Amino acid sequence: MRVRAETGLSIKKKTSILCAFSIEDTNVAIGLGKFNKKIDQTISQSLQEIKGKKGKIAIIHSHKEISSERILIAGLGKKNKLTSDVIRDVTGNITKKIHELGIKEFTIITPEKISIKNDQVVSAIVEGANLSLYDFDLYKKEKSNKKEPDLTLLTSDKNAQKIIKNSITISDAVKFTRDVANLPPNECPPAKLGEIAKQIANQNKMKCTVFSKNEIKSKRLGGVTAVGQGSKNEPRFIILEYRNGKKEQKPILLVGKAVTFDTGGISLKPGEKMDEMKFDKCGGCTVLGVMKAISELKLPINVIAIVPSVENMPSGDAFRPGDIVKLFNGKTAEILNTDAEGRLILADGLAYGIKHFQPSSVMDFATLTGACIVALGTNVAGIVSNNAKLASKVKSSSAKTSEEVWELPINDDYMDMVKSKVADIRNLGMGRAAGTITAAAFLANAVGNVPWVHFDIAGTAWIQPSTKSKSYNSHGATGFGVRLVVDYLMNQK
Template identity: 60%
Template sequence: MKIKTESSAKKRTSLLCGFVLENSNKVLGLPKFDSKTTSAINQSLKDMEGKLGKFSIVPIPGKPIQRILLAGIGKKENLSKDTIRFVSGKIAQKARELKLSEFSIISPPSFVTDPISAVSQIIEGTKMALYKFEKFKTEKIETSPNLTIIVSKSDKITKAVKISEIVANGAIFTKSIANLPPNECTPTTLANFAKIMSKKNKMKCNIISEPELKKKGFGGISAVGQGSNNQPKLIILEHNRGRKNDKPIVLVGKAVTFDTGGISLKPGAAMDEMKFDKCGGCTVLGIMKSISELKLPINVVGIIPSVENMPGGESYRPGDIIKLYSGKTAEILNTDAEGRLILADALSYGEKHYSPKAIIDFATLTGACIVALGTNVAAIVSNDEKLTKKINESSKRTTEEVWELPLNQDYMDMIKSDVADMKNIGIGRAAGTITAAAFLKNAIEKTPWTHIDIAGVAWTQTATKEKSYNPKGATGFGVRLILDYLQNL
């Protein structure tokens, strides 16, 4: 990844890419060429009309610039914080399709979008679009092409480039782990990833295993994990770069490395996708990696309860009553509602041991979330308006969309049990996402808290909107969102 301020006409490149607004007669930032080339560019502009995502390539034989790619970005009034990211991703994929070793993109001028935002979107779009999960492929894609971004000024751009690369790499790190199959990623594997990352990035790491989990009262994690030969783990990472007495932000991520549903067995169709039930925990790993590399001057704790939910002779059962870390009891009515049990333990632990200023959790928690919001928007449920507002602001900047659902006493009443403090599912299919959040709220005493249900957005599904920077598989949703939130505290 390079930044150049030289005239793009003088640069030697296999592919020079410029953005075009809809119905525009020029390419943004493109210099003047000879009459023959200019004529070819003008004809291409007429043909493509600057429509969003539409391309036209103009060859220039015998010149330092071998080809010019015109990339439509639509109408100026319709530009979003995602437009340049989306189109840049498509450009990068085209460059790889052409088997180029390098390509260049001219950053759009300031009258189109903020220069810092533009460069960030170009970097995030290209890096994430070129990511491909190939660990188990015998024939791999050739090396991805290198990008040069051409800007009018370099002021403050260098810092933006470094930040954007770290953020994009954090999302890719999350994707690379989330995409792993269950036989290659058990709770122990996930804990080892955390250990390696923490050592490399100078974070404190603590792993709590069986039987210590049982001894310390993590009843939810122990119950869900007891049916598998792969023992559960509680992974704790600490980034301490803030002032010593500053309360930390606690991030909690559900990491069920595979979810069969347990005794309440899931249907066989699409069960393979339950390798993605660890995406919440992978999101926390990606965020913590980026936080440390950005050297953010804050205190952040990442807590990842990790289990494998399997049916077996030792599995927990419908009808069981378990005692959670908070001391409250839960009646088990469905063993496939396991994520809230392990999250409740982690949330209680995080609040008790760290007295945080805020807690944010991520979980592929409910299918009901997909029914309610589809596969492009995450649900949030919170007990604090200020925290929700800040996350919403970050959502608008990063275009990782969230939508808040209510949580009042009526929903809390829906999980009351006749034989325990609460039950692990609500009443029928009603408000499934909210009643799951209501269960989690019982784990929080007084800390500002936001729950983010990423069941619909954590990986690409049937109705997922096409985004060039989210190839098939895990999306890394939440990494860019929360890094933006943390950088703007």
């Protein structure tokens, strides 16, 4: 989508449709100004009809009496519930309406002097517009031929064009993440994910290393080897290196689980909704999307991304319940359930990254546990951390981007729940209790004292029946976490 900033009076703007926002019960279209008696009266009537309620839209035809052909007014809802995400969501609805009408360009008056900072308002508008028209139609014979409309933002913010550019880059990275996550398992085995990572690296001057099955085994990545051995689609261990900070600056490590399809292995999942297990690669896709964004933004930092990728299949070669696997960090893991496979490959990715790159901090992302959906639903991701300062910064970026997280505790009691009687640790806790936390406790064994945040995105990575409807999220993968993590990384020095 092409978006540009422009200054000037709304009454003089020549555009196909001029869009303004209204807050509930204020009877004012923010920044719209006065036109003539007839138009102003029609605007007033429209405001009274929609009452500024969220989701309500009124369109007024000017009949060539003013510069704009039409005026659109969209309600934002109650003032005390106004957030940047409300603006993002309402903008998405505006954009969908414009697209539906076949309008080629439109203008939005940026609401200023409200309770939200101007830069966040501009970002929300751009993200809402750019993400709302996303549609995964790669495999459809008939595709939409409608071109995305061009958007002009009327604003007095001198930094608006820079904010727009960054917001387009970030939201395009979200769309890229959705594209990869939505790929079906027959089109995206681990090798394909490795190819996609190499393409990102080549386009954005990053170093990319992809270990093959034999290299994974020779480097003693026992978790990845075990989970991947049951499939004819061999595992890959992907490393992306972005180095644009000071040479002596320790990197930030991002690790993403990428199970390109998860049957559960020998501990076979029920058949119902197993098709959704193509989304078990979403953690890795989020990491790839973040790397694409930060390299295009040219952030002055160092970041290492590791994406262990496998297909978890049952076969004569598959790992079994009862097996004991030696992980990269030297600890042994008793396998109680082969459907608890993500923590095995993540543990290898975390330990390998920490040993070889000595990061200042670590974040990992995974569609890890159904228990997280039971605890938090499908609109909030769970986080577990060993560092209060790092977790606080993550929560700050979460609040800013409206990608919601909730921190769960971890202590020695939870660590004890993953101790094994026949190995160092076990890949399940004790029964159904604290399933999300015990999965994180398993990972904590690979992290040690390095500042770390674990994101369980099992509920938020794709649209599920209980997912809250938002205009900028379509069916399939959401790209959750990209905007949050990029915001966090943009604020690193």
